[in-house]
Amino acid sequence: MTASARGPEPSDPRRALPSVGLLLDSPEIAPLLARAPRALVTEAIRTVVDAARIDPSAAPTDNDAWAQAIDAQLAKRERPSLRPVINATGVVLHTNLGRAPLAAAALQAILDTASVACNLEYDIEQGERGSRYVHAVSLLRELTGADDAIVVNNCASALVLALNSLCAGREAIVSRGELIEIGGSFRVPDIMAKSGATLVEVGTTNRTHLADYDDVIGESTGAIVKVHRSNFELRGFVAEADVSELSSLARTHALPLLFDFGSGLLLPLDEFGLHGEPTARDAVRNGATVVLMSGDKLLGGPQAGIILGDAKAIAACRKNPLARAVRVDKLTLAALEATLALYRDPSRAMRHIPTLAMLTSPIATVRMRAEQVRERLYVGGLPCDVVETEASVGGGAFPTARIPSFAVALSGQADEIERRLRVGTHAVIGRIGNGRLMLDLRSVPEAYDDQLVRAVMASLSSPA
Ligand SMILES: *Cc1c(COP(=O)(O)O)cnc(C)c1O
Numbered sequence: 001m002t003a004s005a006r007g008p009e010p011s012d013p014r015r016a017l018p019s020v021g022l023l024l025d026s027p028e029i030a031p032l033l034a035r036a037p038r039a040l041v042t043e044a045i046r047t048v049v050d051a052a053r054i055d056p057s058a059a060p061t062d063n064d065a066w067a068q069a070i071d072a073q074l075a076k077r078e079r080p081s082l083r084p085v086i087n088a089t090g091v092v093l094h095t096n097l098g099r100a101p102l103a104a105a106a107l108q109a110i111l112d113t114a115s116v117a118c119n120l121e122y123d124i125e126q127g128e129r130g131s132r133y134v135h136a137v138s139l140l141r142e143l144t145g146a147d148d149a150i151v152v153n154n155c156a157s158a159l160v161l162a163l164n165s166l167c168a169g170r171e172a173i174v175s176r177g178e179l180i181e182i183g184g185s186f187r188v189p190d191i192m193a194k195s196g197a198t199l200v201e202v203g204t205t206n207r208t209h210l211a212d213y214d215d216v217i218g219e220s221t222g223a224i225v226k227v228h229r230s231n232f233e234l235r236g237f238v239a240e241a242d243v244s245e246l247s248s249l250a251r252t253h254a255l256p257l258l259f260d261f262g263s264g265l266l267l268p269l270d271e272f273g274l275h276g277e278p279t280a281r282d283a284v285r286n287g288a289t290v291v292l293m294s295g296d297k298l299l300g301g302p303q304a305g306i307i308l309g310d311a312k313a314i315a316a317c318r319k320n321p322l323a324r325a326v327r328v329d330k331l332t333l334a335a336l337e338a339t340l341a342l343y344r345d346p347s348r349a350m351r352h353i354p355t356l357a358m359l360t361s362p363i364a365t366v367r368m369r370a371e372q373v374r375e376r377l378y379v380g381g382l383p384c385d386v387v388e389t390e391a392s393v394g395g396g397a398f399p400t401a402r403i404p405s406f407a408v409a410l411s412g413q414a415d416e417i418e419r420r421l422r423v424g425t426h427a428v429i430g431r432i433g434n435g436r437l438m439l440d441l442r443s444v445p446e447a448y449d450d451q452l453v454r455a456v457m458a459s460l461s462s463p464a
Contacts, residue, residue, distance in 0.1 A: 017052050017059060018066065020045050028067035032074055044073040085427040086452050090405060090440030092358050093395025097429065099296040099303070100395075101354040101445060102335055106301060109338035110331050120330045133318055135333045139340040143266055144280040146291070146308035150317050151336060155294040156186050157326035158305030159260055162290050163195035163223065165316040166256045170222025172197040175208035177240060178227040182262070182396055188227050197222060207239040213249060223256045224249065226288070228278070230262040230396035243278075247287030256313060259288035263397035264299030264306065266343050267350070272360045274398050280308065289313050295332070297395045300355035301339035302332045354445045359393065361442070363404045369449055370406035370441045376453045382460055383411040389433070391442035405442035409433075410460075417460065424459030428452060 023029055023045045024038075032041050048069045052059035060066040087097045102110075123130030133150050140149040152158050163172060172192060179201065181187045192199050200221075202212040213224060224246055234240075241249075243259055250257035265279045277298070283291040290313050295304030305326070307317055317323060343349045350356050370386045377384050391405035392398075410417050417437040421428040430439045444452055 017049060017056070020049055023049070023066060023070070026063065026067075028063050029070065032067075032071060036074055036078060040077055041070070041074060044070050044077060047073050083427070085429055086448055086455060087443045088407075088428055088430045088439040088441070088452065090389055090391035090407065090431060090438070090443050091394035092391065092403075092443045093297055093355060093393060093397065094443070095395055100300045102302060103300065103339055103342060103353045105342060105352065106335035106338040109334040113334040114331050118330055118334075120333070132327065132330075132333065136337045136340060139337060140306065140308060143340060143343050144284050144291075144308050146284045148311045148314035149306060149308045150314050150323070151295075151328045151333065152305040152307070152323065152326040153328055154303055155260065155262060155292055155305040156191055158292045158307045159188075159191055159258075160195045161317050161320060161322055161326055162258050162292060162307055162313075163192060163197045163225070164322050165320045166258070166290070166313060167222035168196035170197060171200045171220050172223045172225050172258075173200045173202055173213055173216055173221060174225040174227065175203045175212070175240065176201045177203060177205055177208050177234060177238075178229065180227060180229060180231070182231060188260075192225070206234060206237055208241060209239060210241040210245050210249060213241060213246065217253050217255070221253070221255060223258055226257065226259045228259070228261040228263075229399075230277075231399050233400050243283065243286040243288055250289070251287070256289035257287070258290050258292065259283055259286075260292040262292075262294060263297045263395075264293035264295060264301075265397065266299060267346050267356070269359065273403070274359065274393070274401050277397055284308055290317075295336055298355065298393075298397050299339065300353035302335040304328055304332050304336055358442060358445060359403065361446070363406075365446075366441050367406045369446065370408050373439070373441065373449060373453055374408045377408065377410075377456060380453075380457045380461070382456065384408050385411075387438065389438060389440050389442075391440055403442060405440055407433075407438040407440040409436040409438050410456075411436070420459045421456060424455060426451065426455035426458065428455050428459065
């Protein structure tokens with residue numbers, strides 16, 4: 001970084017580049033070495049020097065510029081792969097963005113239970129080995145009316161475990177209208193096939209009648225499976241057998257009925273304009289032998305698969321060796337139990353579970369927040385407007401529902417703004433609409449408005 005580092009032939013700009021060793025020993029780099037391991041700093045320096053060698057015209061010109069470029073490169077390496085982003089897409093439960101953010105009580109429960117040892121598989125009353133499958137069960141029974149429950153890794157594994165426990169080596173009957181794909185790698189027929197049950201399809205894509213199921217029930221039938229169409233709606237000339245009808249049919253033939261309803265909705269949201277998803281209590285009441293749902297969709301908790309059902313069916317799941325392969329961990333159980341506890345007081349659940357708070361927030365509140373964000377960005381030198389939008393639930397629930405919302409629309413080249421917000425120090429994910437980058441406030445937890453403003457300012461005020 002000094003004149004002595006420069007080579008003898010100034011005509012070749014590469015000669016002028018300082019060596020890695022020289023940079024490493026320079027005073028400007030000392031603070032970086034105090035913060036990060038030497039090997040990591042060395043790698044960062046090498047990357048910056050290599051880049052300067054490839055494009056000498058863009059090489060740093062003085063010591064401070066070198067230090068700055070190396071600092072930025074180091075920060076990139078120090079940054080965790082998994083990190084927080086602000087979801088301003090308007091899709092409240094965004095599977096790519098981690099679905100439900102957790103309630104403060106759930107985060108506290110993780111901290112309390114996971115910072116020290118806990119009674120994960122220890123019966124404190126008896127002073128002996130216990131089961132991890134007892135946790136959260138009494139709350140699930142209380143909140144859904146189910147006899148018993150087991151919590152596993154996610155809803156897909158819940159489906160595999162339930163089918164394998166109740167129907168392995170036998171036929172599982174399912175409607176062709178319900179052989180659905182839930183996203184990326186989750187196709188109901190593929191998952192079912194892995195469970196050891198043989199899929200028997202009945203009906204047609206648009207219409208399946210109770211008689212279609214009845215017609216194929218025979219010696220080798222092991223179960224009837226009903227899958228809620230959680231991410232699309234079938235309209236027009238359609239027919240399906242509902243859970244109550246199927247449960248009578250199943251009972252007549254002494255077969256289990258498995259109902260995969262997905263969302264994990266525990267409280268009706270009709271008064272907030274969201275209609276058509278069953279609640280877990282409805283699903284249990286309608287007579288399915290087991291009801292399957294996710295923990296991180298409308299329930300608003302951690303990723304988990306919950307099987308609710310009668311004692312015999314749940315016992316079969318619990319003692320299936322496959323349960324070990326899909327078992328839930330203590331962090332999840334801590335967060336799930338704390339989230340469920342909030343539901344004992346529904347108004348508390350609505351306020352403190354971020355997913356429910358976002359979905360049910362009055363439109364006037366969302367508008368006011370958008371206006372406050374706009375004002376702060378505008379004052380900060382970023383021209384923008386507040387625009388009316390439609391947000392959605394996402395995460396495979398209320399697929400066609402449009403929730404009134406407001407967004408801040410930034411002026412300027414939308415693609416470029418989108419990119420800069422995304423790759424900024426604190427990533428903000430918006431969506432492009434009408435040629436502008438929109439930040440929809442419906443999917444941003446209210447407590448994050450300030451961070452949203454600061455992240456946008458930081459990303460758009462600094463040079464690209
Ligand atoms: C989302 C969904 C699943 C998958 O749940 P995961 O918890 O992501 O495994 C399964 N079935 C239905 C009906 C769903 O909506």
